[in-house]
């Protein structure tokens with residue numbers, strides 16, 4: 001009988017990574033978890049995605065801190081799998097590996113002009129205003145009068161709302177300092193959000209729409225004519241609670257007087273981007289109007305009408321979805337943009353399970369669902385792993401020790417940020433926050449983060 005603990009590497013410290021680690025450490029098994037993270041800071045999109053003006057949502061990090069304090073847990077920040085350690089090496093060093101790397105890039109629109117300067121994926125803008133160190137120098141030109149946000153999900157609404165917050169609203173949050181200065185000082189007067197389908201199909205959720213009714217520095221605008229439902233949508237809405245509530249909240253906005261606040265946030269429906277125009281940078285966007293039709297399966301589709309319109313703008317934010325990135329050596333489903341898997345067990349190109357390899361979170365399911373969705377998802381994956389151990393499909397006991405992994409990283413010159421290093425970063429950010437009456441003031445550059453981690 002082997003008495004060595006079962007050693008698991010979890011790759012990526014967002015919600016899925018923490019929930020996977022937590023469920024493993026709560027199991028009836030002598031287990032050690034090394035949680036790898038490419039950034040010096042943990043929590044994934046809870047730190048670097050969730051809008052800074054939604055601080056309550058970010059408090060889920062308290063649950064992650066409890067997991068990080070459990071015996072058997074190690075945080076290994078500033079270690080990128082695929083760069084500092086390969087996936088093949090990881091498979092040799094651990095009894096099992098769980099990939100929870102999230103969706104690190106954006107989907108493309110596939111229209112001319114998409115790559116003009118001034119056309120930015122929402123993924124990048126979100127990372128910039130949240131202080132992601134890879135995006136500290138993102139060139140966000142907010143000097144023009146109008147920005148257009150393409151998309152009708154919660155990320156699109158976050159991005160549109162963040163751009164019209166007042167300096168006072170921003171200073172109450174942990175928005176990156178550079179973003180506060182840029183947004184507060186911007187010449188921006190109007191943000192227009194474009195939804196391909198109608199108000200009954202928009203993916204955003206009602207609390208986000210209600211927030212638009214309460215903006216201090218911007219009038220929210222919805223054209224009442226765009227809320228008149230086509231027959232197919234009208235038939236589909238009854239019983240669809242999100243759609244019913246969204247329509248109510250949008251109708252409230254449509255009825256609100258425009259009071260002349262410094263900025264406007266307009267939501268438009270049934271329009272698709274066709275081309276982004278500009279000589280060396282974004283100057284306008286061409287959109288086409290759509291009508292809605294139910295297809296054979298009853299799904300309501302946008303059908304272009306041929307009627308086009310040009311909206312002058314200097315910034316286009318493309319918010320049409322996140323997408324996973326392949327890690328060398330880990331089977332990837334290009335179509336879905338996820339790691340190829342069956343219920344969290346990674347499968348090769350022939351659909352055969354790769355022993356000891358698992359995934360959870362957005363890289364398993366694709367980029368949808370709220371933070372809590374990843375708990376069920378990660379728990380499901382780990383239950384599969386534990387069943388594999390219990391039923392003898394994973395022997396265990398072959399893993400390298402924690403010391404050996406640390407020595408390997410040291411040999412390679414990787415400056416690992418441990419939980420102690422992260423605690424030091426956290427303390428600096430919180431102290432700065434206290435000085436300024438803010439939840440925290442983030443360090444947004446690699447050198448600052450690593451210096452703080454050294455204490």
Ligand SMILES: Cc1cc2nc3c(=O)[nH]c(=O)nc-3n(C[C@H](O)[C@H](O)[C@H](O)COP(=O)(O)OP(=O)(O)OC[C@H]3O[C@@H](n4cnc5c(N)ncnc54)[C@H](O)[C@@H]3O)c2cc1C
Nearest residue numbers: 012014015016037038044045049081101102361362370371
């Ligand atoms: C803009 C935005 C706003 C959101 N707002 C909300 C909200 O208000 N409420 C809510 O409930 N949900 C919200 N969500 C959804 C929520 O953030 C996700 O459901 C959740 O973060 C997905 O968890 P994850 O662990 O799969 O991925 P992530 O949170 O993305 O974590 C993945 C981690 O893996 C790391 N990583 C990637 N590659 C490697 C590698 N090769 N080696 C090591 N580490 C790696 C990344 O740096 C990252 O830290 C929002 C999402 C976005 C994008």
